[in-house]
Amino acid sequence: MTDLGTIRQEIDEIDRGIVEAFEKRMDLCRQVAEVKIGTGKAVLDRGREREKLETLAALASDEFNAHGVTELFSQIMAMSRKLQYRILTEHGKLAGEEFVRTEGLPSPEHCVAYQGVEGAYSHAAACRFFGEKAAVKAYPKWADVMQAVASGEADYGVLPLANSSAGMVNDVYDLLIEYRNYIVGEVELKVEHALLGLPGATLPDIQEVYSHPQGLMQCAHYLDRHPDWNRHSVSNTALSAKKVLEDGKIFQAAIASRLAGELYGLQVLESPVNDSDKNTTRFIVVCRKNLCRTDAGKVSICFEVPHESGSLYNILSHFIYNNINMNKIESRPIPEKKWQYRFFVDFDGNLADAGVQNALTGIRQEAAMLRILGNY
Numbered sequence: 099m100t101d102l103g104t105i106r107q108e109i110d111e112i113d114r115g116i117v118e119a120f121e122k123r124m125d126l127c128r129q130v131a132e133v134k135i136g137t138g139k140a141v142l143d144r145g146r147e148r149e150k151l152e153t154l155a156a157l158a159s160d161e162f163n164a165h166g167v168t169e170l171f172s173q174i175m176a177m178s179r180k181l182q183y184r185i186l187t188e189h190g191k192l193a194g195e196e197f198v199r200t201e202g203l204p205s206p207e208h209c210v211a212y213q214g215v216e217g218a219y220s221h222a223a224a225c226r227f228f229g230e231k232a233a234v235k236a237y238p239k240w241a242d243v244m245q246a247v248a249s250g251e252a253d254y255g256v257l258p259l260a261n262s263s264a265g266m267v268n269d270v271y272d273l274l275i276e277y278r279n280y281i282v283g284e285v286e287l288k289v290e291h292a293l294l295g296l297p298g299a300t301l302p303d304i305q306e307v308y309s310h311p312q313g314l315m316q317c318a319h320y321l322d323r324h325p326d327w328n329r330h331s332v333s334n335t336a337l338s339a340k341k342v343l344e345d346g347k348i349f350q351a352a353i354a355s356r357l358a359g360e361l362y363g364l365q366v367l368e369s370p371v372n373d374s375d376k377n378t379t380r381f382i383v384v385c386r387k388n389l390c391r392t393d394a395g396k397v398s399i400c401f402e403v404p405h406e407s408g409s410l411y412n413i414l415s416h417f418i419y420n421n422i423n424m425n426k427i428e429s430r431p432i433p434e435k436k437w438q439y440r441f442f443v444d445f446d447g448n449l450a451d452a453g454v455q456n457a458l459t460g461i462r463q464e465a466a467m468l469r470i471l472g473n474y
């Protein structure tokens with residue numbers, strides 16, 4: 099039997115040959131990129147790749163190797179594309195060039211929009227980001243906030259995007275696509291809910307509890323310990339406090355902030371009632387203008403991929419290849435395309451970074467849709 103050392107020597111020699119052939123191939127791909135820049139032809143040519151994979155797989159001696167050859171050459175061609183995107187980027191074909199770079203965000207001229215009523219967590223987030231003196235304006239729905247920003251009625255809008263216990267705020271993700279506003283900032287707020295009742299009410303009086311669905315979700319374990327309480331959703335936590343005051347019923351309680359309790363003259367029956375003491379909501383600040391702070395360190399994008407095997411993997415490979423740290427991925431259904439999804443990804447970086455530009459150039463060409471939602 100041949101010993102391991104001898105076999106390995108032979109493998110090493112073959113591998114050297116593969117590297118040499120790979121480098122020759124990449125040199126040719128460099129030339130392909132120059133031609134494509136000249137002609138404006140897209141880097142990705144699915145037809146050519148499919149044909150190549152079929153031809154090469156047919157050269158293999160058995161099915162196992164045919165599968166291996168398909169895998170190997172898919173990767174080689176993916177590498178070739180990444181090299182070409184880099185060259186495209188070097189030639190100034192930048193993804194994300196539509197953004198206007200700014201040292202700091204301009205102060206609001208008109209107002210900052212938030213959803214709910216005074217005392218809402220979004221109100222607190224707006225004050226945290228823009229300062230207590232900023233002119234804020236409440237709107238009934240999240241879509242109204244987006245619309246006010248899109249129309250210029252408000253300079254900025256503050257919306258909750260995710261909560262550390264209840265997860266993503268689906269509707270706000272969908273609104274980011276529906277409206278062409280940009281994310282220009284973010285603010286995290288530790289959320290501590292209180293159970294609020296009318297002055298004089300006690301815990302045993304309570305039968306009906308009102309809050310925003312997110313508030314109810316974030317206090318689900320606490321509420322489970324009171325199975326006889328009926329839970330009701332309203333459009334905002336602070337609004338639930340207002341409602342309890344206005345209804346004047348001793349058996350009603352709201353789940354909202356202490357501040358909302360103070361504003362609407364309710365008393366704290368129990369606090370905190372959220373299940374996790376780390377309960378934190380991440381709010382985004384949106385603007386109609388495509389502003390990007392020069393020191394921005396996070397990019398948010400949304401993309402759709404063709405409905406075929408491996409397409410998400412291919413898109414994510416652009417982050418790995420360009421050494422980009424992706425810190426969040428979420429998906430939302432595309433209503434017009436049954437069982438298809440759009441993806442929302444956050445990653446570290448600035449649109450001026452070469453790696454970010456390479457990755458976005460690749461994703462722009464290979465995804466069915468790409469939107470850069472913001473760099474902040």
Ligand SMILES: O=C(O)C(=O)C[C@]1(C(=O)O)C=C[C@@H](O)C=C1
Pocket residue numbers: 127130141142143144146147174175178179
């Ligand atoms: O032939 C091309 O057009 C290339 O860009 C080269 C190549 C390859 O590496 O073979 C790479 C990307 C295309 O999707 C198809 C093929």
